[in-house]
Amino acid sequence: MQKSRRHLIATLVVTCTALTVAGCAAASIPADERVGAHADDTTVSVGPPSGESAEVGGHTVSTADGYAADGAPISEIADTPAIANLDADLRHAVARATEAAAADGVEVRINSGWRSRAYQQALLDQGVEEHGSLEEARRWVNTPERSTHVQGRAVDVGAIDAAVWMQEHGRQFGLCQTYENESWHYELATTAGGECPPMRRDSSADRGSAGGMKAFHLAPDAVQPPGREAGGMESSTKHTIATLLLCAAIVAVTATALIAMSPVP
The missing domain is CATH 1.10.287 (Helix Hairpins)
Structure with a gap:
């Protein structure tokens, strides 16, 4: 017993x-x-909401290509392919910069983020139509092979006051304007608080390189992404x-x- x-x-x-x-x-x-959660390195492809498609350069592009009819703060469009397919460190840096700008009374809107190769080619074709030649269009639109938007390493911000704020404060978050003629184009091109590299004249200067600036990743003591505490x-x-x-x-x-x-x- x-x-x-x-x-x-x-x-x-x-x-x-x-x-x-x-x-x-x-x-x-x-x-x-957990199972079913979105991974940072997964390319998101969703069908476009009503009205979120357009003809660009003779091509039809949609939300699934990274197209957006209007810009919006990053938090409002975080689940769209244009944002979800960005490099994770770039996403976090832009989110932190957006919060800091809001504290200064400035709204940072993302007009463009990740783009599919098809969308980038459509923009280039449209640029040729508008500027009259591929050479002139390349000053404003990169090729799909070299575009940092296609690589998920660039965002275009708006409006003008946001671009001005980013020019003054962007480097605190590692964000740098990379082309002299595009005050709206930002990449994670330095460490948080570091010095931004010299800007290139325009995107045609990328012909001899892989495109854009060297990509940086946040150090543990740099600007902290959501979910990470100050202690590291x-x-x-x-x-x-x-x-x-x-x-x-x-x-x-x-x-x-x-x-x-x-x-x-």
Whole structure:
């Protein structure tokens, strides 16, 4: 009788431990890492909402190509391909800059972000129509092979007051105007607070390179993306540690209580 009771207690301890650990493991996984969450390196392709398609340079482009009829703050269009397909560090830097600009009373709107190769080619064809030659169009529109928009490494901001604010404060977030003739075009071209590299005359100067400026990634002590605390540790990591410690305490208390129920031999 006593032996069977001990066997029952041992079984309950093992079962309780297994269930607690399993539940804690699931709870400790950050929401954005669970199955079905969007990954930063996944290209988003969604159908265009009503009215979100247009004829550009003789081509039909849509939201799925990164097209947007009107600019908007990054937080309002975060789930669209134009924003979701941007480099993650660029996205975070623009979001932080937008918040800082708002504190100064300036609204930063994203007029263009990531673009598909087809959309970029449509813009180039339209540029040829407007400027009369490929050579002149290349001063304003890059080729799909060299465009940093296609690479997800550039945004065009508006309106004029936002462009002026970015010229003055953008480098605090690593954001730099990269072409002299495009006050709206920004890339993550330096570290937060660093010096921006010299601007190129226009996009035609990219012919001998891969296009755009060297891409930078945020250092741990640079401008922090959402979810990262000033101390450098991801808030999700702290949540995981706290959850596991709590679960360990639950297991210990449960085991102690069950053992205490066992009769003294």
